[in-house]
Structures are given as structure tokens and as C-alpha cells.
Amino acid sequence: MAKLLETFPCVPSTERGRGILIAGDPKSDSILYCNGRSVFIRSLRQPQDVQVYGEHGYAVTVARYSPNGEWIASADVSGTVRVWGTHNGFVLKNEFRVLAGRIDDLQWSLDGLRIVASGDGKGKSLVRAFAWDSGNTMGDFDGHSRRVLSCAFKPTRPFRIATCGEDFLVNFYDGPPFKFHSSHREHSNFVNCIRYSPDGTKFITVSSDKKGMIYDGKTGDKIGELDSADGHKGSIYAVSWSPDSKRVLTVSADKSAKVWEVSEDGTVGSVIKTLTFMESGGAEDMLVGCLWQNDHLITVSLGGTMSLYSADDMDKPPLLLSGHIKNVTSLAVLGTNQKTILSCSYDGLIVKWLQGVGYSCKLQMNDNMKIKRLAATESSILLSGFDNKVWRIPLTDDKFGAAEHVDIGHQPLDISIAVDSPGFTALVSFDSGIALLNGMSILNKIDLGFVVAASVISPDGREAIVGGQDGKLHIYSVSGDNSFKEEAVLEKHRGALTVIRYSPDLTMFASGDANREAVVWDRETKQVKLNNMLFHTARINCLAWSPNNKMVATGSIDTCVIVYEVDKPASSRMTVRNAHLGGVNAVAFVDECTVASSGEDASVRLWHIESQ
Incomplete structure (x- = not known):
């Protein structure tokens, strides 16, 4: 049996x-946000408490709770809105094709019977209001000529x-x-966000x-308008009202969030607090x-970091919730007491997680470097991407050191470290051969033919195994002078x-292998120890x-993680289905009964594995 212990979600x-x-x-003090084809439901009281809805066929753009909190409406880039329940396995209530293009915003009416959605209609309607249960259109929305970025439903009657x-x-x-009532053109650039106050008197x-x-x-x-004297120096992207309708929170490209006091008659808004984000x-x-919700002020940066401030004490340092935005390509587990998990994503971001705690810190590689492989020891990380370089980053308690690199002349395919060897010798493979590294120096580089x-x-650094495109395993001994000698070739x-x-x-x-099969070999006899591990339906990635x-875990692009016990038949496996939407890219054991996995959904998950 496999049970989900923890999710380190994407941002x-x-x-x-x-x-x-x-x-x-x-009511539940939870928030909704979107990444890829998934909607994430995250508790603000327990940020590690995360639920994921992944039933959309296209990238999701917006999701909103109904006023009673029982339903969620989510929309995607295809113009589809799905209405689903928040309990009992996210039961789908309805699915409607609302617009011809991407939906940018949607809002529920106060009674929960109507939804309005806006976005890009690709020459057709840009805004549509409809009944939540039947999908029947409720009116005509003329007056816009370009993409409608935001919409708001007055929360009181009329x-x-x-x-x-x-x-x-x-x-x-x-x-x-x-029906159309009036139009205003007070703004001289894109109008990014529109929001009604909770009491319905202003927007x-x-x-x-x-x-x-x-x-x-x-x-x-x-x-009225917000006072420009202490206003933002860059584009304002979003706004949210306080629950008492007296203040608003705005965020801007100038890297600041501002809290404004809005006068009773709405004629002016004055800055009472500026929150600056520097990461x-x-x-x-x-x-x-x-988002302003209950006592929480939440801001989101372009890098995805969510900052949680207290509305009662805005001078208090915020709680930072961060993670990956893009798919996670590699994992490494360090430490024996406080388990540390390192994950890296395609966009060059390395994140450090602590088991039971969550996000610890992160490092963004420079020059938009894309990361494909990661290997780590207690003191350093080795990385490779899509250029010819192998990077080394020193690792201290809670900090990443300065990165240095060596050019091996080929694009690296795989990286592994001899953790018990002096100086941590590393083996790097490329399309035609292998290279042996120590620190930032190349000890040996050979073409294998x-x-x-x-x-x-x-x-211990004394043996290397190289797998070919032809499915053969070549075993080499590594001598004291760092030369390679082929000892055996295994075919299975x-x-x-x-x-x-x-x-x-x-x-x-x-x-x-890419043909969905895994094999366990006895190292001394070179014989197969466990075979028929053919339970994935697609390529094995990790x-x-x-x-x-005692156990081997495999991850595949079929979205599953399968755990085999070496001394039992492969048929007695334990399978985690739909571990990661889009496929599993990396697996690693945290301890004897805990597996960490990551994948295309940009999240890291920990699973408790119980032997059957």
C-alpha cells in the first residue's frame, strides 16, 4: 500500500x-491557484495541506469558489469552464464551452446561480454570463473590441x-x-483588474x-481615484478589497504592494502601508x-513566490511559500536526521525542501540555464543542462555557494557521483562516450564506439556501468590511473x-529502459535477480x-510510481497511480518506507510505502 504523506506543491x-x-x-481559509492543467487548493492555516484537481484538458487560467464554498468553477485557455464539488473526490457538476478563446477571469453571483466569464473571444463574444447549472446565456455583452482581462459581479442586489x-x-x-449600460475611458493603458467591494457600494x-x-x-x-502622490511607479496588475470594504491591496511591477484607505464616499484612496518584495x-x-482574505494579505511575485502578511501586523515579516513553476527534472535526498530534499526544474531553479516543514530556500541559475540532471552530496551539487557544461555548487547548511563549471565538449546525458571516493569523483556520459571528473578537472574522457x-x-569509484541505445549494459572497471577497461556486456x-x-x-x-522494463541484476554473478518488471505502460524515466x-522504485511517463520488493515476485508490486499529472521524472527514497517523487506537474510528493 502507498499513502500520500506530504506534497511540496508548485507555485x-x-x-x-x-x-x-x-x-x-x-470560511475554510483556503486559496485557489493554477499551474499547468491543475488547480491547487491550499490551506492558509496549514500550507502543506494541498489538494490538486487535474481534470482539465488544457492549461487552467482561473478558479473560483462559489459563495457557499461547496463548488469551484475553473476555466482554461480553450474557453471551457468546469464546475466541480469541493468534497467527495471533486465530482463534476457541469462543463461548458463559454468562449471561443482563453478565459482570463470569472466570477460567481452572490446567490451562486450565475457565473460571468471574460477573456479572448477570437472575434466572437468576449464576455458571457450563464446559469451555473444549465449553461443558458443571460444577456448580451457588447462594447469591448479587444481581450477582456477582468470582470466583476456586484455582490448585492440589484x-x-x-x-x-x-x-x-x-x-x-x-x-x-x-445589457450594456455605460462605458468609461479614464485609463490610458490596459485595464488589468476590476473588483467590487464586499458591500457592493463601490468597484x-x-x-x-x-x-x-x-x-x-x-x-x-x-x-474617485487612488492618490498618485504615493502611488505605484509601475503597472498595477491586481487589486483586492479588505473584508470590511474600507481598504484595498494593490500589487505592481515596481516590486511593491500597497494598502490604501478608501474614503467613505469613495472619492479618494490614500496609501497607509507599502510592502516591498526583494528576493x-x-x-x-x-x-x-x-488577495486579501480574512487576516491574510497574500502577494504573488513573477517568480511565483507567495508572501503571506498579517493584516493586523503588517510590519511582521511575511511567511514565504515558494516552489517550482516548471516541471521538476531531478531529485536528490541528503542528510540522515533532518531529511533534506533537493529538486531542480527545467527553468534552472533549485529548491531545498525539509521533510515535515516544506520550503526552505532556493537558487535560480543565471543566464536562463536549463537544468536536465542533478546529483548531490552533503557538500556540493553537480548539474548539467542543454549546453556542454557541468556545474558545481558548494552546499552549506542553508545556503548555496558560488557556481563554477567545466566544459566537457559534449552535451551531458547523465551524471553520477562516487560518494565514497576521495574528492567525489563524478562520471558524466555524453552521446558517444564518458568523462571522469574530479572537482572541476577532467581526469579522463573516452569515446566508447x-x-x-x-x-x-x-x-567507491572503481566500476562504471554504461547503457547504450541498443539496450546493452557495458560494465567497466576504473583503475588507479583513471583508465577504463571493459569487463562484461549484459543483454536483456x-x-x-x-x-x-x-x-x-x-x-x-x-x-x-524506454521499452517500459526494469531489471535487477546480481553484481557479482552478472545474472538477473528480478525480472518481469513490466508493469509500466510507457518509458521508465527514473x-x-x-x-x-530491499525495494526498488521506478517512475514513468505513464504517471505511475511502482515499488518492487527484490525478494518477492514482480507481480506483488505496489503502484502509486497518477502520482504526477503528465509523467514522473524523478524518484528517490527518503528512508526505508518513504519515497519522494517529482514530475511534469512541478510538484514534489512524499509517499509512505508499506510492505505487503
């Missing part, structure tokens, strides 16, 4: 020059809908059935022209999303090798041994 997908939408449910977009317009509709718009405008909630007339010092610190697909070096696989790993006690090794040498 919201962000896009430069665009605001993003996070929503929440004040109902009104306000919209804004790339045509610099703010449009106002009354109903239902809804506010913010724009890339660095201004915020306040309108009467019932008539749609402009009544990397670069463009990733721009703030693109925000066949197409290489995977490789590994033994912990019918597809290109994708991964090879030694058992911790060095008595066995395991290999996996493989790991348990510390006690």
Missing part, C-alpha cells in the same frame, strides 16, 4: 506583463456586472438579463497606466497577483537504457533503491 503559473488571479474561500480589458475601457452592465479598476479608479457600484459612475533583486520580484543512453559510477533489455542505479550495499544494480536494499 502559480505567471507571465511577464500580465496579472494573475488567485481566489479563496474565507445585480450588476463590470468589465475591463485591453481596449482601455471599463464597461458597466445591468440586469439580469444583462475599483487598476491599470498599466499606474492608476486606480473608483466607481459607484450601483450606477457605474466614476467617483532575487531581478524582474522575478515584480508582484503580479494579490557506441551510442550512450545512461550511465552510473559505483560509490529490448529498448534504449534510460537509467541505471547501484544498490546501497553494492551487491546489486538495477536498470530501466529508478531508486531503498536504503535497506
Whole structure:
């Protein structure tokens, strides 16, 4: 049996020059955000408490709770809205094709019977209001000529809908059935976000022209604006009202969030607090999303980091929730007491996680370096990407050191470290051969005469196994002068090798291939110890041994993690289905009964494995 212990979730997908939408449910104090095809439900009281909805066929753009908190409506880039329950396995209530293109925002009516969605209609309707249960359209929304970035439903009767977009317009509709009432052009750039106050008396718009405008909630007339004296110096991407309708939170490309006091009559908004976000010092610190929920002020940076401030004590340092935005390509587990997990994603981000705690710290590689492989010891990390370089980063308690690199003249395929060798010798394979490294110096580099697909070096550095595209395993001894001598060739696989790993006690090794098969070998006799490990339905991407040498875990692009016990038939396996939407890229054992996995959904998960 396998049970999910912990999820280290990804952060919201962000896009430069665009605001993003996070929503929440004040009753359960949880928030919703989107990444890829998934919607993440995350508790603010327990940030490690995460649920994932992954039923959309396209990238999800926005998700919102219904007013009673029982339903969630989520929309994607295809123009589809799905309405599903928050309990009992996310039961689907309805699915509607609402717009012809991407949906950028949606809102529920106060009674939970209507939904309005806006976005890119690709020449057709840009805004649509519909019944949540039947999908019947409720009115006509004329007046916009370009993509509608945001919409708002008046939370009190009589109902009104306000919209804004790339045509610099703010449009106002009354109903239902809804019809055009008036249009305003006070902004001189994209109007990024529009929000009604909880009491319904006012609504506010913010724009890339660095201004915020306040309108009467019932008539749609402009009544005031945010004071520009202490205002933002960059585009304002998002705005959120306080629960008492007296203050608003705004975030901007100038890397700051501001809390404004809005006068009772709505004629002016004055800054009462500025919250500045500084993490990397670069463009990733721009703030693109925000939410005011109960006592929490939440801001989201372009790099995906969520900062949780207390509304009662804004001077208190925020709780930072960070993680990956892109797919996680590699994992490494360090430490014996406090288990440390290192994960790296395709976009060059390395994140350090602590078991039972979550996010610890992160390092963004420079020059937009893409990371494909990671290997680590207690003191350093080795990385390879899509150029010819192998990078080394020193590792101290809670910090990453300065990176240095060596050029091996070929694009690296696989990296492994001889953890018990002096100076941590590393084996790097490339398409036609292998290279032996120590520190940043190349000890030996040879061409093997066949197409290489995977490789590994033994912990003592005296043996290396290289797998070919032809499915053969070549075993080499490594002598004192760092030369390689071929000792044996093993044939069993019918597809290109994708991964090879030694058992911790060095008595066995395991290999996996692109033809979905894994094999456990006896190292001394070179005989197959466990075969018929053919239970994946697609290519095996990764493989790991348990510390006690009794179990082997494999991960595949079929989204499953399968754990085999070496002394039992392969048929008595334990399978974690749908471990990661889109496929599993890396697995590693944290201890004898805990497996860490990562994949295309940009998240890291820990599974408790019980022997059957």
C-alpha cells in the first residue's frame, strides 16, 4: 500500500506583463491557484495541506469558489469552464464551452446561480454570463473590441456586472438579463483588474497606466481615484478589497504592494502601508497577483513566490511559500536526521525542501540555464543542462555557494557521483562516450564506439556501468590511473537504457529502459535477480533503491510510481497511480518506507510505502 504523506506543491503559473488571479474561500481559509492543467487548493492555516484537481484538458487560467464554498468553477485557455464539488473526490457538476478563446477571469453571483466569464473571444463574444447549472446565456455583452482581462459581479442586489480589458475601457452592465449600460475611458493603458467591494457600494479598476479608479457600484459612475502622490511607479496588475470594504491591496511591477484607505464616499484612496518584495533583486520580484482574505494579505511575485502578511501586523515579516513553476527534472535526498530534499526544474531553479516543514530556500541559475540532471552530496551539487557544461555548487547548511563549471565538449546525458571516493569523483556520459571528473578537472574522457543512453559510477569509484541505445549494459572497471577497461556486456533489455542505479550495499544494480522494463541484476554473478518488471505502460524515466536494499522504485511517463520488493515476485508490486499529472521524472527514497517523487506537474510528493 502507498499513502500520500506530504506534497511540496508548485507555485502559480505567471507571465511577464500580465496579472494573475488567485481566489479563496474565507470560511475554510483556503486559496485557489493554477499551474499547468491543475488547480491547487491550499490551506492558509496549514500550507502543506494541498489538494490538486487535474481534470482539465488544457492549461487552467482561473478558479473560483462559489459563495457557499461547496463548488469551484475553473476555466482554461480553450474557453471551457468546469464546475466541480469541493468534497467527495471533486465530482463534476457541469462543463461548458463559454468562449471561443482563453478565459482570463470569472466570477460567481452572490446567490451562486450565475457565473460571468471574460477573456479572448477570437472575434466572437468576449464576455458571457450563464446559469451555473444549465449553461443558458443571460444577456448580451457588447462594447469591448479587444481581450477582456477582468470582470466583476456586484455582490448585492440589484445585480450588476463590470468589465475591463485591453481596449482601455471599463464597461458597466445591468440586469439580469444583462445589457450594456455605460462605458468609461479614464485609463490610458490596459485595464488589468476590476473588483467590487464586499458591500457592493463601490468597484475599483487598476491599470498599466499606474492608476486606480473608483466607481459607484450601483450606477457605474466614476467617483474617485487612488492618490498618485504615493502611488505605484509601475503597472498595477491586481487589486483586492479588505473584508470590511474600507481598504484595498494593490500589487505592481515596481516590486511593491500597497494598502490604501478608501474614503467613505469613495472619492479618494490614500496609501497607509507599502510592502516591498526583494528576493532575487531581478524582474522575478515584480508582484503580479494579490488577495486579501480574512487576516491574510497574500502577494504573488513573477517568480511565483507567495508572501503571506498579517493584516493586523503588517510590519511582521511575511511567511514565504515558494516552489517550482516548471516541471521538476531531478531529485536528490541528503542528510540522515533532518531529511533534506533537493529538486531542480527545467527553468534552472533549485529548491531545498525539509521533510515535515516544506520550503526552505532556493537558487535560480543565471543566464536562463536549463537544468536536465542533478546529483548531490552533503557538500556540493553537480548539474548539467542543454549546453556542454557541468556545474558545481558548494552546499552549506542553508545556503548555496558560488557556481563554477567545466566544459566537457559534449552535451551531458547523465551524471553520477562516487560518494565514497576521495574528492567525489563524478562520471558524466555524453552521446558517444564518458568523462571522469574530479572537482572541476577532467581526469579522463573516452569515446566508447557506441551510442550512450545512461550511465552510473559505483560509490567507491572503481566500476562504471554504461547503457547504450541498443539496450546493452557495458560494465567497466576504473583503475588507479583513471583508465577504463571493459569487463562484461549484459543483454536483456529490448529498448534504449534510460537509467541505471547501484544498490546501497553494492551487491546489486538495477536498470530501466524506454521499452517500459526494469531489471535487477546480481553484481557479482552478472545474472538477473528480478525480472518481469513490466508493469509500466510507457518509458521508465527514473529508478531508486531503498536504503535497506530491499525495494526498488521506478517512475514513468505513464504517471505511475511502482515499488518492487527484490525478494518477492514482480507481480506483488505496489503502484502509486497518477502520482504526477503528465509523467514522473524523478524518484528517490527518503528512508526505508518513504519515497519522494517529482514530475511534469512541478510538484514534489512524499509517499509512505508499506510492505505487503
